[in-house]
Amino acid sequence: MTDVEWTPLPVPWAVRSVDRIPKQRYFDPDFYALETELFWPRVWQxxxxxxxxxxxxxxxxxxxxxxxxxxxxxxxxxxxxxxxxxxxxxxxxxxxxxxxxxxxxxxxxxxxxxxxxxxxxxxxxxxxxxxxxxxxxxxxxxxxxxxxxxxxxxLDDDAPPLRDCIEPFGSRHDEFKVEALRTEWWKSCLLPVNWKLATAAFMEGYHVPQTHPQLLPSAYSPDSSSVHPVVQASLYFMRTLGSGMGGMTHENDIRIAEGLQHMSLPDDPAEAMATWRGAVNDAVTSWHRARDCDFPDLNDLERRRVIDPIGFCFPHYFILPQYSSASSYRIRPLGPEETLFEVWSLTRYPNDRAPGKPAAPQPLAPDDPSWPMIPAQDFSNLPRQQKGLHAKGFEYMRLSDQIEGLISNFERVIDGFIAGLPYDQLVPAIQRTNTTIDVPVAELGLSEKVRAW
Ligand code: FES
Ligand SMILES: [Fe+2]
Structure with missing residues (x-):
């Protein structure tokens, strides 16, 4: 076999410093054209x-x-x-x-x-x-x-099998029996932003204190009822996450937890929390198994730390499991500064009671009053951020290399595709990007192979 002389293609607006993302990646038509030509036709979607x-x-x-x-x-x-x-x-x-x-x-x-x-x-x-x-x-x-x-x-006949490109996300969510989840509802949003900006908004929890203050511990103060304060706080967060969001914490699971709220718990808050969580997981597991759902042992998954509250699957898919159910997101570009963002509420039904075919939703505006509070808060930031990126005085996003690393990892794998790197180099990098959020910048093994323009 003869060695073929091979040079990676130069990448405009490449990520040269792992914690600095050039703003042009989010609106430059030439960068978008390269994604169209070299990236989307080679990824599993x-x-x-x-x-x-x-x-x-x-x-x-x-x-x-x-x-x-x-x-x-x-x-x-x-x-x-x-x-x-x-x-x-x-x-x-x-x-x-x-x-x-x-x-x-x-x-x-x-x-x-x-x-x-x-x-x-x-x-x-x-x-x-x-x-x-x-x-x-x-x-x-x-x-x-x-x-x-x-x-x-x-779209690429030479791409590796799907499984290679979704690991370890695939195996972890197999344990959650994600294939048994079914659509409860499906909504979509037309966002006037680049698809990567929309994706990055869900890749870190660092924005929670400012954007979703209702999710902070300080948002909640226990009342004087006989319910243990740890239980009151837990139910508050279950209800706040679940409010209008279906599978982000399903009402079935909230009801099951409410049924346990008077259980006796240790005084120590950490012990009380562990006992409470174990009891809720057990009750949710038993309830779903009793109604003939294919259901994992939630406490076993938690002990083995198999499931994170948010899982990203490169390049455009998320699952957010909570107790029995999950939310799921899919993000697609419609133009350099236009994105279709879809949200599913997924839950489990006994075999014969799953609802019928879900109909594709009519996309809503980001400020449509029907969006529940959490996505409404995220969607209200995004168009404003997209506009801010155009400022002449702004050059690059500065990321925390400790907790905003997923954004960097994601962007650098995209550079690997635009450079035309072969799959044996891309697949390990993709797998290091199929993680939960709030992770540090990862060594992807691509930087010396990507030539910046
Ligand atoms: S275009 Fe002629 S049959 Fe389809
Ligand atoms: Fe958010």
Missing amino acids: MACRLEEVPKPGDFVEYEILDQSIIVVRVDDSTVRAYYNACRHRGMKLIEGSGTRRSFVCPFHGWCWGLDGNNTFVLRSEMFDDANLDADDLALTPVRCELWGGCAWIN
Whole structure:
């Protein structure tokens, strides 16, 4: 085998100092164009939740930048993805979501089965045989793999398997049985900001005291009731996190915890807290198992420190598990300064009582009054931050290398993609970025390979 001479592409506005992020990455059209060309076509993306495609023939359209993908359930165990373009003259075959036994092009009526094979060409004798080759007429497949109750796509046929790119996030959330979660509700927000800015807003808890003061311990003072102050505080935070947010702390779990509030606890606050948490975890576990849900032992997960309250899966997906349920986020660029931010409330249902297919939400404005308090607070910062970045007197974000490291790790892996680095160098760096939030800057092994412009 001959060694191929290979040089990484230069990266404009690269992260040269790990704790300084050049502002141009968040609005420069050229940087956005490089992401479009070199980044998004090579990453695994959460394309849909599987409850959107429960039955054979159910399909959804997943859009990323100018690419539209059909994601369709073929049978009980198979979901496939195809480029959404007719093999005759390129017409989009589907829009939105629905159910089909076959895909019929609305232009001249050519047809394809769910397996992607062409089944009909009108007046085929009018075409040269070379243009009717069966393999060539089949819908062009897109890599599609299933994990965690979702279908994931990758536009690069040479990308590593999904699992390599989601570890250790994947294994940890397998233990939480994340695949048994189902959509309770789904909302989306159209944010006038860069997609990375929207993502970074959820990568550190450092903003909590100023942005979400209701989540600080000082926001709460116990009353004189007979309920232990530790329990009062715990219930206050469960209710505050859960308020309007569904799975961010589910009302089922709050009710279960409320049922235990008069239990006797040690006087020592730390011991009381540990006993209380253990009791709530046990009660939540038993309640869900009794109603026939596939459910992990929450105390076992907590003892082994398997699950963090927030998990990031590079490049655009979050899960925020709390007790039985979770919130989940997906972030997609619509333009250099426009982002679609989606939020799911996920919970567990007994097998026969899961709600039906969730419908894709109409995106709301960031200041829509229906947003619950926590996302409303985050969404109110973001457009203002995007504007501030344009100030001539502002050059780069200065990060804490101790607690805002995930933002740096995330941005530097993106540089690795824009430099065109091979997957054997990118995958370990991706895995070091699939972490919880509030982590330090990590050694990714990429910096000496990325050439700044
Ligand atoms: S473009 Fe689809 S059948 Fe002609
Ligand atoms: Fe926040």
